[in-house]
Amino acid sequence: MVYDSLTTDDDVVLFVKGVNVRQGINREPREFRCVFGDDTINGVKTAVTTSMQEVFRCKRPELTTVSLEIVAENRVVPSVAYYTLPRKLESNNGKSLLCASTMVYDVAKFLKEWVLYHSKIGVEKFVLYDNGSDDDLQKSVDELVKQGFDINTYFWRWPKTQEAGFSHSAIYAKDVCSWMMYLDVDEFIYSPNWQNFSEPSKSLLHPLILSNSSKLGQISINCHEFGPSDQKEHPIMGVIQGYNCRRMYENRHKSIVLLDAIDDSLLNVIHHFYLRPGYKTKKLSTNSMVVNHYKYQAWPEFKAKFRRRVSAYVLDWTQKLNPRSNDRTPGLGFAPVEPRGWAHKFCEVRDNMLKDLTLRWFGISESNSALKMAWQR
Structure with missing residues (x-):
């Protein structure tokens, strides 16, 4: 199709x-x-x-x-696609140095924290591919736009088409974005070196891409996977403050890509693009830059996410198929039943670095209701 x-x-x-x-x-x-x-x-x-x-x-x-x-x-091949004149993202603010693109489904309550944080460290524009959300996502987007954030949504209904959506964005946003960062809404990029900064700066990410090398086409950044961290429900202060325990070793990488450097095939695998001849990918160590992936959240949140991921992969998500697939969470099995000790799983390292950093930058605390509401807005 x-x-x-x-x-x-x-x-x-x-x-x-x-x-x-x-x-x-x-x-x-x-x-x-x-x-x-x-x-x-x-x-x-x-x-x-x-x-x-x-x-x-x-x-x-x-x-x-x-x-x-x-x-x-x-x-x-049967088709529901219509050929139109060139469709490209437009901007009234000129071409942005750094944008972020992601595929979203029912992330309205997570979106504000993700947009606010990344806008504070250098992301100028956000491009969301809506995978059929039914949680009034657009209302959250409209509220953020009214607050001055540059956010665009593109309706992308088909399941299991994340790579294709990223390929689409590489053309769709090329005229208004120089570099594109590909992250999910439960992922936050930061550098341990930022502990020396007393407040965030919109130029924090820019040195990564303003390299002296004209052949730099992509930056690859490894992820730390965080677990439920003793949480029983979605933390009121957001994922950064709520989840602070992770696995020891890093996992899949995410990328920041120069759109002009992407190969004509638009081929990408797990947030990593193939580049035109002559361009290179730079891999960063977790000591210089890392993505905090809040993957295994409190059980009510993870249960909804797990069911959608697996049901998109097999006809009946309760069937015992593809047990080694990344869509099958270790220790979870094939039923939406909370495993014993879920709140303590995937906890090998207590990592408060980004939690403490944002606490200092934004003054977030349970006792400070004004600042808490500002962060949530």
Whole structure:
């Protein structure tokens, strides 16, 4: 199924499910043609130039609907995508040096903390791909926009299409963002070196990307995974203040990417893009920069997240399939039943660095209701 398309100045990008069906194994572009027009038999067809995961690129004619033909099978893929004139994100504030993009689903109560924190350290614009939220997300976005934050949402309904959404953002936001940071709403980037700063600065992240090297195209940052940290429900002061116990070793990396450096295929895997020839990726140690991933939260929060992740991966999420998948949390099993001792799981290191830093920067405390409300707003 062709589920979305994006038109650039030079070509059309299709997002297609069910063609490149295995991760890392992509069929050759010559096996396909893009099909434009309502007549799938006699419609205008153009060559596909790249075929990576769910992303296909081809030259564009001046027509209205678009699909994909599998040449050897003489078959046109069903489509609900419409070809339009080039759609790009617009900005009244000029081109931003650093933006952040993420896929979201029912994160309204988490969004404010994430946006406020990252805007204070250098993110100028936020691009949210809404995966079908039903928690009145737009109301939270509108409130933040009224407060002066630059936030845009793009409706992206299809499950398990995070990489494709990131590929979309690499074109959609290219004219208004130079660098894009790809983080989830439960992830917060910071540097241990910031402990020396008495207050946040919007230039804290900028030295990372204002490198003297003209060939720097991507920065890779490792993650620390935090556990429930004795919490039984969502902490009123937010995730940074509420969760302070994590696993010892870092896990998957996240990236900040120069959009001009991304390969034409738009291929990305786990927040990491393939780059054009000549550009390089710089990997940072956790001593210089790290992402706090508040992954295993209080049980009511994690239960909802777990069910959605697994149900998107298998037809019946209670089936004992793919036990080693990253969508199967260690020790959780196959049922939405709170494991014994959940509040204390995944706790190997007490890590208060970001908690203490934001406490000092923002003056957050349980006893200071005014500042607490300011942080929550």
